[in-house]
Amino acid sequence: MRTFSSIKELLAILSREQRLLSEIFEKRKTLSYTYDHALEVVDFDTDKIQRLLEYSVLRANGSYLELDDQYLQFFEQVLEVNEEINVSSINENLQGIKQNILYYLKEDNENRKYSYLRLIKNALRKTGVTAIRSVVDLKRNIDITFKNEPNYKVKKAKLEHLDIKRNDIYILINLTDNLVSGEEEQTFFKSAADEELQRVIVKLKLQLKECRHNLIEIEKQIIEFINRLKYQSGLVEKIRQIKYLKDQFELKSKTNIVEVLQTDHALVYEPKPAYPLKLSMEQLQNDGEILEIIRKVLNRSRSDAKVKQPLADHSLEGYLEADTQVIVQVNLEEVKNSFLAGSNNLFDFLQTYDFGRVLSFEERLTVYCQLTSQYDLLFELTEKYQISEETEYLLIYPKSI
Structure with missing residues (x-):
């Protein structure tokens, strides 16, 4: 190299x-x-x-x-497009600052003392910038995870892991604040009367304060996202159970849906009201103003243009030609039964399955999605993914009885 x-x-x-x-x-x-x-x-x-x-x-x-x-x-x-939140860099900066403070206090040579002081100021600047970037990356990762992660269990695990990262950043920010406030190294901050160092410390405290406020908002956002995930997962599971019972024609016998609907008087179930305006014959015969208004409306809606109806062609030979279109459909029930009889995963099974005609990769992928959506209760959906032809798919196996 x-x-x-x-x-x-x-x-x-x-x-x-x-x-x-x-x-x-x-x-x-x-x-x-x-x-x-x-x-x-x-x-x-x-x-x-x-x-x-x-x-x-x-x-x-x-x-x-x-x-x-x-x-x-x-x-x-x-x-500033990195997605990996590296909390260890802040901790390394803190350890480096403490070591250089120790060297500064033990050093007698002024030139070498100034070199240690310069390293401390650079590390303090770097700590502030790293803390702000970590908070920004944390917020971006939370939004991306909640909006783009399709798997519920993975999404929940990622959000919980990001919450741990948030807590780690919060702890390191407090440790940095205690360090620059002079609570741990009072001798150094009293002896190193440097104007530039004071400016760096003031700026760092402002950055840490901003990070602390943002972390409070991020914590609220994580809690809201996790609660929303729990609600959505419960709702989706209920809808799946209702759909399954409906497909099996057991919805009324195994649930109290009829009683629930009868006791629910929500406005959405009410028929749409109509309020027709009907004038009495007596009012039409005796009130001339109403009659005049009706005439004006009639004149406005009347059109003088005569619409000429187009005549059909006398030759009807084209309509008498018998055109037959053959549509080949996949018997999903038969494919499902063949899959349940084997042990291979669903994606690989469909790639080798004989449909009676040649199917493209996209068509076999469509059959994969249809089977997963209709017979998911009969399949074992794992948490493993693989990639084929730049397409990521879930490994699905027959559910063992």
């Missing part, structure tokens, strides 16, 4: 191959950037790709290319 000899060389290589690196960074979450596609981007110059591999900017994974972890983390942190 080669290393860069200077920053100038590093920036030159990154700038020259910025198009390739940008495309790989955009597809960093999916292993889908092939070596052949990278050759097209660099105009089939293999030396450019080889140079990036030698400097460990890129990493080869079979026939695919990936960004190296250190460059990937650098780009995500600078662009």
Whole structure:
């Protein structure tokens, strides 16, 4: 592995191959950037790709290319798009600050004491920025998890894990606040009478205060999301049970739905009222103003334009031609019975099942979704996923009796 000899060389290589690196960074979450596609981007110059591999900017994974972890983390942190919340960095900064304070108090040389003081100020600045980024990343991950995670159990587990992260950040913020307030290191903050250090501490306290307020709102949001998940899961489960009983024609015999509907007088069940305006014959005969109003309305609605009805063509030969359209349907009941008789997972089973005609991958995927939605009570739905042709699917097996 080669290393860069200077920053100038590093920036030159990154700038020259910025198009390739940008495309790989955009597809960093999916292993889908092939070596052949990278050759097209660099105009089939293999030396450019080889140079990036030698400097460990890129990493080869079979026939695919990936960004190296250190460059990937650098780009995500600078662009503030990282999803991984690293709480340990705040703790490392705190430990580094305490160590440098210890060195500062034991050092007699003024130049070396100033170097330790400079490291402490840099670590304090970094702690404030890291704390704010961690809170922002935490809030973004909570929103993404609640809106995009399809699996209820995984979504709930992720939210609970993010709540633990929130508590860890809150604890580290309190530890940092106690440190800069002078409660732990009173000797250092009294002896290091530095104006720039005071400005850094004031700014850091403001950042910690903002983070603390945001964490309170995040805690409320997590509690609300988890409660909403519990309500939605219970409601969906009830709807599934009602649908199953309805499909089995057992809804009235096994439930009290008739009594519940009879006692429920919600407005949605009431018929829509109609209020027709009928004038009496006596009023129409004696009131001239009403008669005049009726005439005006009639004149406005009357149209002088005569609509000419189009005549049909005399030749009806085209309508007499017998066109037959054959629609081939999949017998889901038969496919379900064959699947329950085996032990393979549903997706692989459908890829090899003989439907009597050739079905495309999309059509077999449609059958997979139809079977899952109609016979989910007869299947064992696991929490494992696999990917086939860039399609992620759930592993489903026959339910053991």
